[in-house]
Amino acid sequence: MSVVLTWPGKQAPGAVAAAQPRLVETFEPHRFLEATAASSVPTEASAANAPHPSPLAPPNALYHGDNLGILARLLDSGCGGKVRLIYADPPYDSGVAWTRKVRLRQPRRNGVDPVVMQQVQYGDAWPEGAYLQFIYERLPLLRALLADDGSLWLHCDQRRAHHLRCLLDEVFGAEHYLNTITWRSQTARGAKVNAFYFPNSAHTILVYARNRTAPTTWHPPRRRILLTEAQAAAEFMRDELGFFRTSDPGAYTFDSLKKLAAEGRLYAPFGGEVAVDEAQQRVFASNGGNLGVKYYLTKVGRNRYQVERAVDNIWDDIVGLGTTPGEDLGYPTQKTEALLERILTTGSDPGDLVLDPFCGSGTTPAVAAKRGRRWIACDANYGAIQTTTRRLQGIFIVPSFSIQPDRSDQDKGVGNQAGFAVYAATDFPATQNIEPEVTLSITRIDADPGTIEVIVRAVRAPSLSGIGENLAEAAWPALVDSIAIDPAYDGQVFRATVADAPLKKRTTVAGRYQVTTPSLPATVAVRIVDITGGERIVTCRIKE
Numbered sequence: 440m441s442v443v444l445t446w447p448g449k450q451a452p453g454a455v456a457a458a459q460p461r462l463v464e465t466f467e468p469h470r471f472l473e474a475t476a477a478s479s480v481p482t483e484a485s486a487a488n489a490p491h492p493s494p495l496a497p498p499n500a501l502y503h504g505d506n507l508g509i510l511a512r513l514l515d516s517g518c519g520g521k522v523r524l525i526y527a528d529p530p531y532d533s534g535v536a537w538t539r540k541v542r543l544r545q546p547r548r549n550g551v552d553p554v555v556m557q558q559v560q561y562g563d564a565w566p567e568g569a570y571l572q573f574i575y576e577r578l579p580l581l582r583a584l585l586a587d588d589g590s591l592w593l594h595c596d597q598r599r600a601h602h603l604r605c606l607l608d609e610v611f612g613a614e615h616y617l618n619t620i621t622w623r624s625q626t627a628r629g630a631k632v633n634a635f636y637f638p639n640s641a642h643t644i645l646v647y648a649r650n651r652t653a654p655t656t657w658h659p660p661r662r663r664i665l666l667t668e669a670q671a672a673a674e675f676m677r678d679e680l681g682f683f684r685t686s687d688p689g690a691y692t693f694d695s696l697k698k699l700a701a702e703g704r705l706y707a708p709f710g711g712e713v714a715v716d717e718a719q720q721r722v723f724a725s726n727g728g729n730l731g732v733k734y735y736l737t738k739v740g741r742n743r744y745q746v747e748r749a750v751d752n753i754w755d756d757i758v759g760l761g762t763t764p765g766e767d768l769g770y771p772t773q774k775t776e777a778l779l780e781r782i783l784t785t786g787s788d789p790g791d792l793v794l795d796p797f798c799g800s801g802t803t804p805a806v807a808a809k810r811g812r813r814w815i816a817c818d819a820n821y822g823a824i825q826t827t828t829r830r831l832q833g834i835f836i837v838p839s840f841s842i843q844p845d846r847s848d849q850d851k852g853v854g855n856q857a858g859f860a861v862y863a864a865t866d867f868p869a870t871q872n873i874e875p876e877v878t879l880s881i882t883r884i885d886a887d888p889g890t891i892e893v894i895v896r897a898v899r900a901p902s903l904s905g906i907g908e909n910l911a912e913a914a915w916p917a918l919v920d921s922i923a924i925d926p927a928y929d930g931q932v933f934r935a936t937v938a939d940a941p942l943k944k945r946t947t948v949a950g951r952y953q954v955t956t957p958s959l960p961a962t963v964a965v966r967i968v969d970i971t972g973g974e975r976i977v978t979c980r981i982k983e
Contacts, residue, residue: 442605443605444606452579456632471936497856498815501816501828504862510577510581510584510796513815523786525591526592528772529591537561541556550635574606578611591649592648593607595644600643618646622757625640661749662750675746684734685706690734705731712726720781757775763777798816798817800830801827804816829920832938833940845913879963881894882894892955893924893953919970926961927957928964930962
């Protein structure tokens with residue numbers, strides 16, 4: 440039986456005008472390094488006129504704007520049926536204006552957290568019927584983008600999960616429903632333990648196939664659990680070879696069972712022994728009962744054992760952001776990398792294209808980059824675009840610092856990624872600047888004619904009204920979230936090859952960088968993003 444959900448103002452999804460995004464930024468850490476290695480260094484003019492990544496041919500593309508028009512644009516540009524996995528984490532109709540804490544990049548002083556203000560990132564309050572219409576209009580486009588063996592993972596919470604299930608049944612077809620995952624995103628604590636009708640500590644992820652007869656790309660994940668010797672002894676049996684569990688032999692042949700018996704890998708219950716009857720071609724337990732095949736735990740160090748278990752649709756082994764503060768970028772509703780890693784590795788392969796139409800803090804593209812997937816991401820909130828850009832820049836290996844700062848927060852496995860492009864399908868908002876006045880000092884390095892040293896200096900800006908007195912004592916690096924450098928700026932597209940984007944809350948930018956340049960003359964541009972999201976680009980012309 441098919442159930443169709445109705446709501447005030449429901450309209451069938453119609454034709455959608457495709458957005459016309461423009462390229463505004465790229466991050467290409469190997470741009471001139473590769474050119475230098477090939478002894479083919481472009482001039483400034485040729486670099487400025489070189490073809491930019493086209494919005495017709497993502498991926499590794501980040502889009503700012505309403506995803507409705509962007510999804511239509513992707514379809515018009517030939518992406519239909521090309522996306523292997525879509526992870527969608529839309530608003531939840533929570534009625535909340537979500538904010539982030541703006542912190543100085545400095546340690547606590549006298550026990551005081553360096554929070555200078557609360558900044559609204561996006562509102563999640565909707566008129567009656569507007570939320571469901573918003574989701575409904577986007578689902579057909581998402582379905583059309585999916586490959587025949589692809590899947591959609593729609594993340595929601597208790598407020599609208601039942602409604603969204605009905606919408607997905609209508610658009611994707613109930614026969615393509617795969618499962619509902621319950622993710623324990625937090626553990627009730629504090630005042631929440633006294634909530635009426637039980638605290639809400641879980642989220643819901645609805646999983647649908649584009650065409651489950653294709654079949655859907657699927658790699659069942661396994662949980663790896665570490666146990667102490669005492670824990671293993673309480674849960675498993677033990678013999679001279681170690682701790683083990685048993686499983687029914689099923690359709691094992693006589694020869695297979697005989698081999699397992701010789702290896703000591705058969706278990707006989709009730710204190711019996713494993714008996715082999717060659718004449719009857721059977722293996723049995725001497726005291727009755729069913730034989731079991733032994734599967735041993737892996738020993739990983741002294742008194743530690745590892746066991747693998749299947750993953751079902753209750754995900755209580757992946758912690759939320761509250762217990763992984765090292766990942767916290769300050770963006771509200773941020774999801775953990777472990778959650779996206781399980782989703783992406785289950786429903787896609789390396790090299791596949793994945794899409795996140797509500798990317799928020801950028802967890803999906805960050806994990807995709809680390810796991811060898813190509814990606815497209817969108818968000819209407821410019822704060823999300825800034826956070827995602829900084830996060831992606833922060834996980835790349837860029838040998839750019841003259842004085843090496845602590846960069847233990849950077850991932851060491853993505854140095855060969857090709858970078859990414861940022862497109863705008865809407866005007867960027869005006870941003871308030873609190874970052875200091877910036878001056879540049881640029882020096883050519885004689886020992887390496889293709890390299891310059893860029894030193895960013897600043898004078899602390901006065902505190903702004905309403906932000907607080909914490910700024911009065913702050914050194915300028917505490918006010919800066921990231922610095923990026925384009926060594927051949929054309930005045931239109933900011934094409935960074937060097938970025939200093941520390942991911943840890945207390946880490947500051949270095950302020951001194953070595954940059955590979957094209958042949959001179961060239962215009963070097965430095966962009967500073969402050970802790971409130973204010974941006975400033977400072978340029979300096981270098982002559983021959």
